[in-house]
Amino acid sequence: MIRTLIVDDEHLVRKGLVFTVPWKECGFEIVAEADNGESALDIIDRVPIDLLLTDLTMPVMDGFELMRIVKERHPAVRTVVLTCHQDFHFLQDAMRLGAIDYVVKTDIADNVLEEMLLRISERIAAEQAQGGPAEASGQAKQAESRESLVVMIPERVTPRARPAGLEGAVQIQDSIWMVPGKTSSEIDALLSRIEREGEADKLCYARVTNWPDKPRTSDWLPVLKERMFYESYANDEYIVSLSELIGEKPSTMDVPADIRQAWRNQRWLFDKKEFEDLLLAIRDNKPSYRSVVTMFEELAAAWDLIAVNNRLWPDWRMATAAFTTLVEWQRWFEQASISITQYARSRGFSNDVFIAIMRALEMLHTDSGESANRTELSAKVNLSQSYFSTIFKEIIGKSFHEAVKEARLEKAKQMLVRHADMPIYWIAEKTGFQDEKYFSKIFRLQTGMVPSEFRERQLRR
Template sequence: MIRTLIVDDEHLVRKGLIYSFPWQQFQMEIVGEADNGETALELLDKHHVDLLLTDLTMPVMSGFELMQRVRSAHPHVFIAVLTCHSDFDYIQEALRLGAIDYVLKTQLEKESVENVLGRISRRIEHDREMHSGKRHGMNASGQGEWGVLLCARNGASHSIEAMPWAHPARTTELGKGSWFVSFADGQGDADIRPLLKQLSREQWLVLLVAGVEAGKNLQLSDDKLREMKRRLFYEWHPEQLYVRMSAKELRADCCGAGYGITEDWIKAWNQLAWMADEAEWSRLAELTLEKRFAAEELIPFMLGSLEGWRHIEAYPELKHQLKQTEFSCWFDLRQWLAELRRIWLLVFHQSGCSREVFTSVLRSVLILREELAFGANQADIAGRVNISRGYFSGVFKDIMGKTFNEFVRDMRISIAQKLLKEHPGKPIYWIAEQTGFQDESYFSRVFRESTGRLPSDYR
């Protein structure tokens, strides 16, 4: 049984957790409750506890201080956080202090209690398996075998050939920037940590899998590889040496839910309310972390939907930020999005318009890029974002630094320049059509006025 101690300063919350959660279903037993950190430490001194489930904001002693004290005095105790705080700094600090899970009270209605307890239980079981394997000296035929998935961070080109432990006989290249290394000599967690410390966390993401069969690294199925990469993408954090999972977890997760982006997420993303509203941003980030969409779908969708902003010349910092297109983990992608928000929030505060109007103008640029080849009617786009044509004309120029027609012309020419380079065999009339010009001669004249050269000369 996993002996569990609950710490929360709200009496009703503690009782609700104790009596409404299906603890027995996951081999968990409540052995105590406390309303503050000091009382929790006293109980830990008197009773054997396996799992500490704690809030963060409490009188007498905060959850963070409690975690520090427990790490020092009771290092065998697993810690999970159950709180209302969704701020990224809180999550980061909790993970740094060793929390194995971070659960938002506000998400318990959306994410089933069974999923939460199952996730925590599997993590504890996994860690116990690893330490048990080390204590009992499991050999290459037992559950003490390991596999390590290595992924180069943010598309960088790195080599593992210089690492003595990455022997060719047990190393399989899985694609650009990723390798799988098997350890078939009974090495345990404590043995592998020094090896993995050779890897820079600025350059590598590491997933450690326990219970890998010797010699099977070449036969990893597509589903298993995809699940390993998904786990690594969402759980990796620069404060961690590696992300861990067991082969048992891997088999279970491969039979789980799909990876495709859901309609509710797409709707929340496309509305752009998250760009200027902190609560909406937190909700979108939480939903992404909860759903864990496949990175190979999520990243191209995000970058593709924001393509129109690459043509905004008024804000060089924004243009520079949008140049990054490689993301190996949710931590890096979220940091990138947060920086994008910071840039736009500065513009928003200087604009003097409402959040709704500001995000509507940002949306108009994205709509414009998507439908550029079909023409760009200012009245139509203003209606699409629910702003009157007259007001839209003025506020668009205030935020984008150009009139709508000037912006459309410059976007068309910019895209035409790119297409001319990327498609040298395509005729000029095709380039004109792709950028919303119905007449090749008119396109050539506008292109020359903007660049000083005809399209054929530019190519």
């Protein structure tokens, strides 16, 4: 059994921990309790302890001071932090003092602590099987350079859940977690646990070397995201020095006009080499990754109408939610293009006519508003109005009028979030709905909620 000491100045918290967590089933034994760091230290000096579960804010001696002294006197004791705080720097201080994990008090009733204890039990058993933690290696660890593991996860799939195996991770953004200030060997062990938990294929992660004390997230994270977008490959390990990140600034350049126009023309649908050349041009120019992703998302949203009506592929939003690299988007568009071109050939459409309608569909979604009308679009793609209407419905599966309404609603969804400070009537006007009441009615029919409710839910995510 793993001998455990619980330290918290709140009596009810200690008793709640003792009686609500199945300690024995997880392989732990509560040998003592303490209400401050000084009392806990006295117990540790007299009683053999394997695991210290401690609060940070306590009278007489707080958790930080307790951890410093325990680290010096009893280096074999492992520490887990029990806290109300989720502040990044606050938790980073605890991790630097040797904490192997942390638990937020509000999560105790959600089996989070139980799952963590099982992981710790497995970790301790593995170390004991290899001869136990080598205390003599402390000096070598100190000499070893510090690293941090930055993990990016799909927000829509697991919006605020810490990935399995990432004990000690601190959440620095909604879908980004970090394990700061570890040695290279500790990061290796952590990645091995992620692999064993079956999480490796779901994550995109980077090892940031030369980690100093308390670097500001804003100084390095934007550059890391951009570097990973262009230089990393999905599920592959990406290693970069923090000094390189801090010395750079993220790109503010928009996608060059010639690349954007070639992308929107979509002639690359039937020409693999043109598609590859276009992606290579994006990689060589390295515009802001956000502008590239926005361009990709706009086309994917435009294609959604033909995909849904003809069952070409499942929801593109879920499929791309976890993407953090250019190569992931490239692979998605490669597969989607194959499905689209197979559909076009199976129906006997010529390449030129099919591309004309796909261009019209893209313009309809990108420029949806008062100007989205049949006359303008048919002229832009060099087709007569009558033929345009007929072939549009044959290819897309819906009439032009129905497609306009769906495109405007899709645009409205984006603008409700991007322009959260603007009134509903302004959103309606900008997306081609002159009557706010009619807009709200149509919006509710499609989504099951009025625009204000949709906005509120999206902003809460």
